[in-house]
Amino acid sequence: MSTSLLLLTILLIGLVAYFAGRARSLAVSGSKLATLHSLPGYHGSYVAIWAVLPAALVLAAWLIASPLYIDSSVRSALPETVRNQGAATVQLALGQVKAVATGLARLDAKEIEAVKTGSVNLRETLAAKGVALAGEGEPFMVEAAEQFNAMRGFSRWLMSAVVLLAAFAGGVYAIRNVTARFRARNQVERVMLGSLIVASSIAILTTIGIIGSMLSEAGRFFSMVSPAEFFFGTVWDPRFAAAGSEGSSGQFGLLPLLGGTLYIAFVAMAFAVPIGLFAAIYMAEYASPRLRSIAKPLLEVLAGIPTIVYGFFALVTVGPFLRDISAQLNGLLTGNYQNFIQAQSVLTAGIVMGIMLIPFVSSLSDDIITQVPRALRDGSLGLGATRSETVKKVILPAALPGIVGALLLTASRAVGETMIVVLAAGVAARMQINPFEPMTTVTVKIVHQLTGDLEFTSPQTLVAFALGITLFVITLGLNIYALYIVRKYREQYE
Amino acid sequence: MSEAAVEKALDQKMNTVPLKMIGKDVSVYYGEKRALFDVNLNIRENTVTALIGPSGCGKSTFLRTLNRMNDTIENCRVTGRITLDEDDIYDPSIDVVELRARVGMVFQKPNPFPKSIYDNVAYGPRIHGLARTKAELDEIVETSLQKAGLWNEVKDRLQEPGTGLSGGQQQRLCIARAVAVSPEVILMDEPCSALDPIATAKVEELIHELRANFTIVIVTHSMQQAARVSQRTAMFHLGNLVEENDTDKMFTNPDDQRTQDYIMGRFG
Ligand SMILES: Nc1ncnc2c1ncn2[C@@H]1O[C@H](COP(=O)(O)OP(=O)(O)O)[C@@H](O)[C@H]1O
Ligand SMILES: [Mg+2]
Numbered sequence: 001m002s003t004s005l006l007l008l009t010i011l012l013i014g015l016v017a018y019f020a021g022r023a024r025s026l027a028v029s030g031s032k033l034a035t036l037h038s039l040p041g042y043h044g045s046y047v048a049i050w051a052v053l054p055a056a057l058v059l060a061a062w063l064i065a066s067p068l069y070i071d072s073s074v075r076s077a078l079p080e081t082v083r084n085q086g087a088a089t090v091q092l093a094l095g096q097v098k099a100v101a102t103g104l105a106r107l108d109a110k111e112i113e114a115v116k117t118g119s120v121n122l123r124e125t126l127a128a129k130g131v132a133l134a135g136e137g138e139p140f141m142v143e144a145a146e147q148f149n150a151m152r153g154f155s156r157w158l159m160s161a162v163v164l165l166a167a168f169a170g171g172v173y174a175i176r177n178v179t180a181r182f183r184a185r186n187q188v189e190r191v192m193l194g195s196l197i198v199a200s201s202i203a204i205l206t207t208i209g210i211i212g213s214m215l216s217e218a219g220r221f222f223s224m225v226s227p228a229e230f231f232f233g234t235v236w237d238p239r240f241a242a243a244g245s246e247g248s249s250g251q252f253g254l255l256p257l258l259g260g261t262l263y264i265a266f267v268a269m270a271f272a273v274p275i276g277l278f279a280a281i282y283m284a285e286y287a288s289p290r291l292r293s294i295a296k297p298l299l300e301v302l303a304g305i306p307t308i309v310y311g312f313f314a315l316v317t318v319g320p321f322l323r324d325i326s327a328q329l330n331g332l333l334t335g336n337y338q339n340f341i342q343a344q345s346v347l348t349a350g351i352v353m354g355i356m357l358i359p360f361v362s363s364l365s366d367d368i369i370t371q372v373p374r375a376l377r378d379g380s381l382g383l384g385a386t387r388s389e390t391v392k393k394v395i396l397p398a399a400l401p402g403i404v405g406a407l408l409l410t411a412s413r414a415v416g417e418t419m420i421v422v423l424a425a426g427v428a429a430r431m432q433i434n435p436f437e438p439m440t441t442v443t444v445k446i447v448h449q450l451t452g453d454l455e456f457t458s459p460q461t462l463v464a465f466a467l468g469i470t471l472f473v474i475t476l477g478l479n480i481y482a483l484y485i486v487r488k489y490r491e492q493y494e
Numbered sequence: 495m496s497e498a499a500v501e502k503a504l505d506q507k508m509n510t511v512p513l514k515m516i517g518k519d520v521s522v523y524y525g526e527k528r529a530l531f532d533v534n535l536n537i538r539e540n541t542v543t544a545l546i547g548p549s550g551c552g553k554s555t556f557l558r559t560l561n562r563m564n565d566t567i568e569n570c571r572v573t574g575r576i577t578l579d580e581d582d583i584y585d586p587s588i589d590v591v592e593l594r595a596r597v598g599m600v601f602q603k604p605n606p607f608p609k610s611i612y613d614n615v616a617y618g619p620r621i622h623g624l625a626r627t628k629a630e631l632d633e634i635v636e637t638s639l640q641k642a643g644l645w646n647e648v649k650d651r652l653q654e655p656g657t658g659l660s661g662g663q664q665q666r667l668c669i670a671r672a673v674a675v676s677p678e679v680i681l682m683d684e685p686c687s688a689l690d691p692i693a694t695a696k697v698e699e700l701i702h703e704l705r706a707n708f709t710i711v712i713v714t715h716s717m718q719q720a721a722r723v724s725q726r727t728a729m730f731h732l733g734n735l736v737e738e739n740d741t742d743k744m745f746t747n748p749d750d751q752r753t754q755d756y757i758m759g760r761f762g
Contacts, residue, residue: 289568375605379668381566383618383675384595393617398608 006059006160010167014052017171021047024178038185046184049191050174055167059159066155074148079140093141096134101145101152103131116142214472217456217465224459225252230466236429238449238460252463254470256429260346260439261471264425265414267350267435268357273407275354276361283362284369285391296366303359307419314352314424319343322351326436341436342426349425350435353417357410364406365399368486372398401485408482412475418443442467514539514679514709515560520574522555522564529555532574533735535728537679542701542710544720544741547730548756553713556730557681560711561597562590578679595622598677602684604664606656606671611648614656614667615639618675634674641707642670643700662693669700673708680704682712686719698723717757721745729753 025043029036036043075083075094082093103126104112114120122137178184222230233253279299283292326341341347372395380390396403426438427448449464456462515537522530530552537543537560545553555564562583564570576583583593595618606614615635618624625631635652639645644666648659656667665685672680682701686694701710701723714720720727721741728738729750737750748754 373605375601375603376607378563378566378599378601379605379607379671380617382561382563382594382599382601383621383671384591384593384598385617385621386591389621393621394607 003059003063006163007056009164010052010055010059013055013164013167013171014048017051017174018044018048020171020175021045021178021184024175025180025184028178028180035180037181037183038188042184042188043178043182045188047171047174047178049188051167051171053191054170055163058166059163062155062159062162066159070148070151070155073151074144077144077147082140092134096137097141097144097148099131099133100126100137100141101148103129103133104142104145104149106131211472214465214469217462218469221459221462221466224462230254230463234431236445238463250460252459252466254442254467256431257440257442257445257467258470259431260425260429261415261441261443263433263435263439264346264349264353264421264441265411265417267346268353268414269407269411271351271354272357272361272410276358277365277403279358279362280365280369281391281396283366285387285395296363299359300363302356303363305356307356307417308423310352310356311419311423313355314348314420318352319345319348319424322348342438344424344426344438346425346435346437346439349421352424353414353420356417356420357414360410360413361407364409365403368399368402368406369395371402401488405482405484405486408478408485412478412482415478416443416471416475418447422447442471446471511538511541513537514579516575516577517556517559518575520556520559520572520576522552522559523571523573524567525569529733530559531733533730535735535738537709537711538726539709540705540707541726542705542712542724543726543728544724545711545713545728545730546715546717546720546756547736549715551730552733553730554683557683557711557713560679560681561594561599563594563599565590595675596677597679597681598672598675600665600668600672600680600682600685603688604661604668606659606664606667608655608657610653611656611659611667612652615670615674617671622675624675638670638674639667641673641704642666643696643703644670660693662689662696665689665693665697666700669697669704673704677708679709679711682710684713684715687715694719717745729756731756 022040022044024047025036025038025040029040033039038046071094074097075090078090078093078097083090100122104115106129107115107125111120111125115122115125116139118139122142123133126133126137230252231254233251234255235251235253236256237251239250283296283299287295320343322341322345323339323343327337327339330340331337376394376398377390380394381387385393421441422444425440425444427440427444428438429440429445430437432439446464446467449461449467454461513536517533517535517537520530520533520535521528533552533556535556545557547553558564558567559572559576560583562572564572572584578593578596581588583597607617609617612635615638616625616631619631619634625634636645636649639648644663647663648654648667656664659667665688669680669685686697689697698719701712704710712720712723714723724741726738727741727744729736729744729748729752731752737744737748737753739749744753745757748757
């Protein structure tokens, strides 16, 4: 029985179990619903869970364990000579055995006999059946493949039997539990709780897994390039070396990229913070509820625009505009129509990223400003302060820690932003302070190092993981600090 | 003299007290809902006037009309005429900011700013430019805290945050903050409802003393408090002014049956 068919059968059994459980509960209640502890639906669900869940768990465990077991027993059945040649050779042989096994399944008995005696060429016979074999097959492989096929067949058969038995037994066990006072509702509740916990742990485990894989790849990078060279290097020149050529590994200095990242983020924040903050103050303190109910969602829609769209905007509009206007300005001032702002520059990237960040700043700050208790506003207004005095002297100081937290969160977005800088900042990894020149960021270089046909063995590609983990640490730090500040500030009003 | 004659003489004496604020046909609407119905109520100078009545009857609403705090409430509308020393406070030529400096307010829940004690009290004087030098400001802060009976408790920790004080101290800090701008009238909306009995007693004593320099209007849900601190009492019911009278008379021999019922605890 194939796995999907088996799964379908289990579900079918579950469905039957549901109705059986329901019917049974109705029967034991003597059609007086009030005598039941739980509604019939809960009894049905309870029985269905018992029918499906254990069987599914057995199935999953079997699917994981049996290939491991079969592989290891086939491996130990390989001839001594092969096993002595190291893990790589064994692995290769195992792969070939599996290919042969797939092929054998397509041959008829006579052909198998012919292959076994060596009277026909194994590789050609299999190729005729559409199975490509890497290298010439050896006689021992046929035997091993037969063993493999036999074990697999048996395993599959046994698995179907065990799983179906489990489904059946679970259902029967559960249905026998169904009585009027049986607390099916609580049992179902526990299963729900369990599945919620599983779901949330999957999210956490994935995160841990991602960090783990990044760390291990970054570790491989640092075994080739010393951390000091990476973290304190001032030259970024990875030099795409031909595969396999040793020595010409290039220079992997983080500082130019980090500098560019922070510089562009700074320009973006310098642009977004005043505008966003003023917008937030207007929204929270002055706008009528009607205007607010229209403008706030509109502003938040801006936050939903994919950043690649902002990237286009930078590439085709803002960049050329800045370049042309700088040429005009220069012409007016010196008569020389030479643009002093490059189309791709820190300024372009910063401005466009700033535009992207405005909704974040304003929306987060707006939430924080409206959280300032009304009593403080009234207190100030009641003393004869104007609205703007109230905002300046009472509300902003009270909201300041929260706003700082919001700005840190925004900054961490700026640091991690990729698509805008890829299109707007340029790719030149340089250390300089002129905002009109191109610079590049950590994210841009990650994209660069990972574009194309790659093998993850050279420092040129592995450096992406080191860059990634650096970025991750920076943004994580910013986020944690921001959350800490925001939370502390929340307590202040409670 | 007969008892009646004594009462009459007393009434006469009370009636000679000048009127600080006059409310004529004051009505308040929250959107479509009408919260006050043609209230005619006068506030006498250097007198404590208590506003009583079951909750939701419009006491706070009326109080807020006196310094136009209702302006800060969305879709709240006030009609009628209210004067402060003959000036119509709803006249367009009146600066509402200036009005609120003359008619200060203390709220139900103590609401010190998250600043130091000193800065809390100095807030109003700074905004209105009442002090030219640091020394003058120090002076204002000290006298205000003294008037609020808080000076001795906080004089050594003026730079500590006002939010760190106890509830009763916070409320007296708010009173000091209101006093610091030298208002003529102080409005208090249930200033003791969040305080324990001891703190309440202190604030009540303070109200007594403040009467010498300020005109005070206080909303309270406690009959005993109204009787203790006020000279005049106004009783509201369902947005109407039921009765306004001398406090002594109000609590012994009210004119209106509803007042009688309320004071006896039959409703509210
Ligand atoms: N901001 C407001 N918006 C709408 N209705 C209000 C508002 N404030 C008070 N009201 C209504 O006005 C009436 C009087 O309220 P209020 O003056 O607060 O009563 P009190 O202070 O006597 O308990 C109540 O019915 C209340 O529901
Ligand atoms: Mg009230």
